[in-house]
Amino acid sequence: MAVNSPAFPVSIMSAAYAGVPIVPLNYRLSVDQIAEQIRELDAPLVVVDPAYVAAVQAAGVPSMLIDDFVKLASEIEPLEPEMTADDSVAVVLFTSGTTSKPKAVLLRHQHLMSYLMQTIEFGSADAETATLVSNPPYHVAGVGAVLSNLYAGRRLVYLANFTPSAWLETVRAEGISNVMLVPTMLARILEHLDGAPADTPSLRGLSYGGARMPEPVLLKALEAFPEANFVNAYGLTETSSTIAVLGPEDHRLAISDPSQRHLLFSAGRPVPGIELQIRSEAGDVLENGETGLLWVRGSQVSGEYQGLASALDASGWFPTRDRARLEDGYLFIGGRADDTIIRGGENIAPAEIEDVLVNHPGVRELAVIGLPDDEWGERIVAVIVPATEIQIDEGEVRAWCRTRLRGSRTPDQVIVIEEFPRTDTGKIIRPKLLSQLVDAGQA
Known part of the structure; x- marks a missing residue:
């Protein structure tokens, strides 16, 4: 600890x-x-x-x-x-507990070694390369950073407490070549830069993950770090870290070709040794482009919790509880199934509204949630942290959304707050946000 x-x-x-x-x-x-x-x-x-x-x-x-x-x-x-023994437990990680009590995930040596064997080229790093680790040790990304960089042969530099200025100073002073950031960290760095280039010539690889990356943040980051190769890494604690990657070539294609811009919303393609399936609530496997629940299978997948039965089904598939779709081999994540808003009997994924509303000039951060409603069961509520010194007008925001979304997806209500309750890795704790709004008389 x-x-x-x-x-x-x-x-x-x-x-x-x-x-x-x-x-x-x-x-x-x-x-x-x-x-x-x-x-x-x-x-x-x-x-x-x-x-x-x-x-x-x-x-x-x-x-x-x-x-x-x-x-x-x-x-x-x-x-x-x-x-x-390959099947002995190597690492135990407690989940973040954003939707339920934290569970102790068991990662065995065989899971972690499978992750390394499939994704890391041993001893491949140049002697002068170094990675800056900002993710805390108790997050699967923190464990993955140790293992992947040691096996690659890359020097590890640790930042005990993240601040944008300390991060930038360390990258410059240590000649850092590779970093991994959660979107909240990257957004704070860009705010600190305030439109200026990052001036980090040594930085060659910038990976991000752990939460949804807002498109405006990513586009600003691509401008601020022009020398860096961007990688979106998607994974879970139960899968021993990364299971899908959107690589530098995909990022460059999405920027250079407007018809491929949608790839910036993708988690990429599965890493070697990983299989993906999209299933309906009833368990049927869905076709290309259909949205459902993401299931994953592979030798790096644990799906085990201490004191509980395995979450794997009879064929070894793990239910991520993420809503997703597969399009031509690319994985698109639509948020947690537990976050689905049911309005008038229609299932609505908050992510499809958030992906549009995040581009509103007055929005710094946002979350779309469902609040109890006597008529609709739940109503769509956009909770916004506004950009600096900008007044948010609810009617204007709803009208702005209505021109870009179907009527049933337009927020019924807009609420402005100062900050979101978050985990320390940047994820919004939606149940806590919901209870705060209910306690404040919003429902």
Whole structure:
């Protein structure tokens, strides 16, 4: 339980060498939440930053300060190596819990090695390349950053606490060649730049993922980082990170050819070893271009939770609970199935409205949700954080949407707020937003 630092790869490899799982914990949770998660683990030793010792003490389990652990790692003679079983648990990650209580996902060595073997060319990185890791250790992207970059042979640089200025300064000072950012981080960097170029000549690869990328943010980023190759990486904790990639060539094609601009909304094509299916609610496999629920299968897919039955079906398919469609081999994600708005008996995906409304000049950030309604069951509500010093007029926004969306997709209501409740990786916590609006008398 610690912030980003070189101690994390040391801890991951130490645990793997010893044949025990590593469980990166979310230090941003409350003391009670952290203690509850620790108590779910079998005989844990918690390696902890001094700032978070109180949470470990509340759980009543053995602990060691992170600096002491790293010191021991550099001094003690290594154990005799033993083969660790492929099917033993390597990493346990708690889900973010945006829609339900966090579940402990079990990632076995065979899942992680499959991910690496299928997506990483071992030792392929040039000696001068370096990656800047800003994602927290308890996110699957943080684990993936350690494994993929170590196996590629790329130097790891850690940013303990993200700020736009610190990120830019580190990229420049360390000659960073590769980064991975969630959309919220990228948006903050662009706000900090305020239209100026990033001036990061060493940066060659910019990956993004973890949440939906607004088109205006992506277009501004492509201008600010002209030397960088952009990659959209889509994956889940249960799939050992990335399962689909929209590569640099796709980004360049979408920018140069207006008829291919829709590719910017795509999560790309599946990585080697991954199969995708789109199914209806009834379980029928849908055709090209039809929207349904995304199912995924492959040797890197876990679908296992501690204390619960496997989520895989009899044929090994995992239900992501994401709404999606496949068009000519490209995957388009339409948001979580749990977020679907049912208005007058019609299912409406918030993403199709958000993708339009995000281009309104007065919108900085937004989320479209359904609020309880006596007549319609749910009404469509656009919740907006406005751009700086811009007054949002509800009637104007609804009229703007009506010219670009079907009538049934036009928001029934527009609500302006100052900020969204989010996870620390930038995802909007929609149930919390909904409860806040209900408590405020909006429903």
